[in-house]
Amino acid sequence: MTAVPWTPTHVALLQRSDLPTGRGGYVFEDVDRWIEHAQALMAAGRVVPPLSTGALRRTKMREGYQPEAVEALAAHIAEWQRNLQLASATPAAPVAAEEPARRLRWTPQQIDWVRESTFGVRRGGRAYVEAEVDTFLDDVLVAMTKGEPLPSIDAVRFFLARRGARGYDAHDVDTFLDDLKRLRPAQ
Structure with a gap:
C-alpha cells in the first residue's frame, strides 16, 4: 500500500473545515463520517480514496452540507495527496550535480x-x-x-x-x- 507523507497542517485544515450548510445538502452524519475516516487515514499516512458522492445521502427539505463545498473539500484532499505523492516520488538529486540549480532572485x-x-x-x-x-x-x-x-x-x-x-x-x-x-x- 502506498504511503502518503501527510503533514499535521493537512490534518488540521481538514479538522477545521467548516462547511457551509443549506437545504438539500448532504446529510451531516454521512459527511462527518467521511471526514473522520479521511483524518484517520491521514494520521496513519495512508491514501485517502476519492469521495464517492453517490454514497452520500441528500436531504430534501432539511439542512445539510452544501454539495459544492463537500466536493471542493474532496478535490482539495485529492490535490494535496497528488502533490505529496509526486514530491515523495521525486528521486533525490545526485550528490555531484553537473551544475547547481540557479536560484531565482525575487526583489x-x-x-x-x-x-x-x-x-x-x-x-x-x-x-x-x-x-x-x-x-x-x-x-x-x-x-x-x-x-x-x-x-x-x-x-x-x-x-x-x-x-x-x-x-x-x-x-x-x-x-x-x-x-x-x-x-x-x-x-
Whole structure:
C-alpha cells in the first residue's frame, strides 16, 4: 500500500473545515463520517480514496452540507495527496550535480508586496476561508525567500467561508492572484 507523507497542517485544515450548510445538502452524519475516516487515514499516512458522492445521502427539505463545498473539500484532499505523492516520488538529486540549480532572485519589493497584501473582509457571499489564503501566502513567501518558483497559482483553490462567517473578499483575492501570476523574478 502506498504511503502518503501527510503533514499535521493537512490534518488540521481538514479538522477545521467548516462547511457551509443549506437545504438539500448532504446529510451531516454521512459527511462527518467521511471526514473522520479521511483524518484517520491521514494520521496513519495512508491514501485517502476519492469521495464517492453517490454514497452520500441528500436531504430534501432539511439542512445539510452544501454539495459544492463537500466536493471542493474532496478535490482539495485529492490535490494535496497528488502533490505529496509526486514530491515523495521525486528521486533525490545526485550528490555531484553537473551544475547547481540557479536560484531565482525575487526583489525585496516583490516580497514586501506579497507580505503586505491585504484583502477586504466580508461575511457571507463570496468570501474565502482566511486560513487557507494565509497558508498559500506563507507558501509563496517561503518560495520567494528560498529563491524557488512560486507555488502553482492556477491550481490553488480556496474554500468559500461558511454562511455568516467572516472571510477574505473573493474578488480581492482573485485580483491579487492574477497580479501574482504576472510577477517575474529579477534577472
